[in-house]
Amino acid sequence: MTISDVEVAIRSRGPAEVDRRIYTDAALFEIEMASVFARSWLYACHEHELAEPGDFVTVTAGTEPLLVCRGRDGELRAFVNACTHRGAALTGTRSGNCGNNLKCLYHGWTFALDGSLIGVPYPQAYGPDFDKADHGLAEVRLAVHAGLVFVACDAAVPSVTEFLGEAIPHVDRLLGGTVVLGRVRCEARANWKTWHENFADNYHPEFVHNWVHDFEHGYANQGANYELEPGHGLLEWPPGPPEFERYRDGLRRLSGIDVDPLANPAWAEPPFAPDFSIQQYVMTLFPNFDLQVFVFGGVRVIQVVHPVAVDRCVIEVVALGHVDDDPPTRQWKLERVADLQGSWGKLSPDDIEAVQRTQVGSAGSANHTSNFGRGVAPGKVGETRDEYSLRSFHRLWRQYMGFDPLSPTSNRELP
């Protein structure tokens, strides 16, 4: 199959009908890195992780290695993490403090934290025309919103507020005042889009997760599903009181082990009183950022899915607390917030299994189309199991990839 065959197939369908080769075609994956990740605002870190001058984190935007640091002037900047001499990465660790400058280990070229080249060993060998001003670090765009640090490699990307669009009030409400408690990464043998789709999907939880089926029984019919322009989504549902007896019955039925969950200290009341009158949320931001907000446990967790290969991704789980947390609440969150997440948690291993099986099945030769058609009423809001949020993502993905059927021609060159 050539890319043009896949493009024709994608253009011929609406966002509710997704060609599965977008999960398996290696050439499309390479185009995604340039067309989607390089042209989007991507979450890099939380502002408070870079509190002091010299603090840095390294991130990968698509496949572009970046370094984000706080300068001596207090400003945050993002650079391509590559010495302008021979391309060596400037740091060997994911995060830390580099002091007053960034010094390449290879030949000692030294950069100030504003990216300017300030030191070159034995520069006379480059001749009289060598100007350090021509060899500063390649800077990329950086923006901070609600404490989140976003980076964008393409100078033509619109402002972060324009990019976040209708998601902005939800970002402000759900992420304001948050602090990072820790992060963990885990692999998934699946295309990155399957993981992001999983978060925009409130159809699966009662089937994939016995925990949801039993513990949050009764939630499945309630809530709403939102498209947030230009390509984001929001799931909303009430928490309900946890159903411990149903949970106990489910555990016993499926494992043969009689468990009294209420005897588990983890289910004791947290030091803060859960407010079951408010909603629970999952918010998905294009292209790869997801936020979960659960009432019981005061859980706020960011998940960012990083593409590694067409059939492999790394999921970064960022556990959040709040600036107003008192010490007992903070300690409780350090012990509980990650308990449902990742490849170790009570929820997410089921999700990983589901997307990995989707990857396996998508490689099959029969029936190349996946259905994202739930919710047929016009508009951008549907019932909780509808898929306006998923179509929102795929509609924008198609535009970024140049597969928008409304465009007269593809807006990128085929290789």
Next chain:
Amino acid sequence: MTDTVELAAAPEPVPFDPLLRATVEDFYYRYASACDRTDFDAILDCFTEQGEYLLTTFENARGQGLLLVADRSHAALRERLAYLGGYWNLHRSKTSHLISNVRVVGRQGEALAVQAVMWLSKIDHDGASRFHVSAEYDDLLVSDGDSWAFARHSVVLDGETLPSDLTDLL
């Protein structure tokens, strides 16, 4: 020099005793066998009634102390064993726990402070047996008849990027 995970309170050193270490190693082999046989009763027998199973990564242990798992007491462990016994919708494959480098660090009150290294191999999705994860143990053991039991079994994973299935007890 690589940082090591430090105990919350410094244990009181004990002189090297090969017989003591042999009994501790024998306990770890019993625990490893119970995990690999998925013998849930035998796993619970390796923990005191209020025994703790804690899981984190090296990065978080040196950071703010985020825990991935904090199961405290048999009730919490039984709940996790129920997930392993079928509440998770995962195919479970054969594991092999290799526990080595056992060091009796000292005594902390009535408990024995012990550190060890664990390697886990697992059958991968293609049927091949492969290395899965490695970790350091930072444990407190209490006497249990002629053997030992975990008062605290603290597992600190070496890697920063974990495998796609980390549901096994480590």
